[in-house]
Amino acid sequence: MESKHVHVRRRDESFAQRSVTKIWEEVASAENPYLTENCRCHGYDLFELVEKRGFADVLYLLFQGELPSAEKSRLFEALMIALINPGPRHPATRAAMCAGVGKTETAQILPVALTVLGGNHLGGAEVEEAMRFLRKESKGDPLRAAMELPASPAREGDWHPVPGFGCRFGGVDPLPRKILQALLKQPGAGRCMHWAWNFSEGLKPRDMGILSTGLAAAVFADLGFQPRVGPGLFQLLNAPGLLAHGAEMANKPLTAMPFIKDEDYVIER
Structure with a gap:
């Protein structure tokens, strides 16, 4: 059996002697x-x-x-309150509730839910992409950008033609729209928030609007946060509600959650 010599190249890197932080x-x-x-x-x-x-x-x-500044502080705090709980309809909250009622170790309920909340669907990954979208597009005309998007396909589910904007359950999600409208009254509201509002208003005739991820992205961007920080901040601000719902279910029997019937499972082919 012929042996082959594998050439190993040494990396020309010099590692730091100790970790350093400015924070x-x-x-x-x-x-x-x-x-x-x-x-x-x-x-x-x-x-x-x-x-x-x-x-x-x-x-x-x-x-x-x-x-x-005082204006940014108040805006940030208002967003923290608005995002404190994604609600029981959110997949991450459902994950927390299932983990709790399933007798998952208490310390693991929040990590389970945050894993779901970090995803591309109404999660942290979408927030980061929405921040990049807003930072790029907010220099242009929001109504024109809305008109250039394709119409929502006829369906009952969710559809996000761009990160942070689209439909939920086939329609406009009213809550993030109302929250953004309220936050726009804050002195700290900036260009991305105003652009996001006008863009979402342009989407209304197509049964689409701003989502919770778009709301968070617009405020984060106006506060000066970098897109790479957006996913973690979104998870952090939503974490209290996830933990509360999971803890609420922890002492309940398994029968406290519905058991989905076989005929309600849909496998798309």
Whole structure:
């Protein structure tokens, strides 16, 4: 049997001697250097942030490196409240409920649900693509962009011709539309939010509109977050509702959830 010599090429890379971050500084304890005495987030003392700032401000600081203005802070907090629960119709919430009633370990309920929430359908992956879409298209005419989209096919399900916009259950989802309309009254509302509103209004005659992912994307973009951060932020802001629904079902019997009949399963070929 003939053996073949495989040439192994050494990578010409020099690895860092230690990990470095600009985000977080830990002040070591005088008694034990492996323990932390105090922390600074982008130079801001943690205890001062605890005393003087809200969660939305510090979350913004973590990613942006600076504290938000009063207008951005209020807008971010309003979005956090609006997205706190995706609702029991959302696939991620259903996953949390099924995990809870199925007696999944409590610590795993949220990770199970967040895995679903990270997907392309009404999830974090769609938020990232919607942010890229808005950042690119918001320089143009939203009504013209809406008119150039193909009409929604005759169906009862969901259809998203562009990330963050489309139909749910064959129609316009009213809740994200109402939330965006309310958030547009905030002084911190910017170009992407206004463009998203006009674009969604142009889609209404075709039974389409803005989705929760498009709503989050528009606000994230106006707040200055990068698209790659969008999926995780979306998961984070929706996480409380997912956990609440999963925990609610954890002490209930398996029969508390419906069991789908065989005839209700549809396999598309």
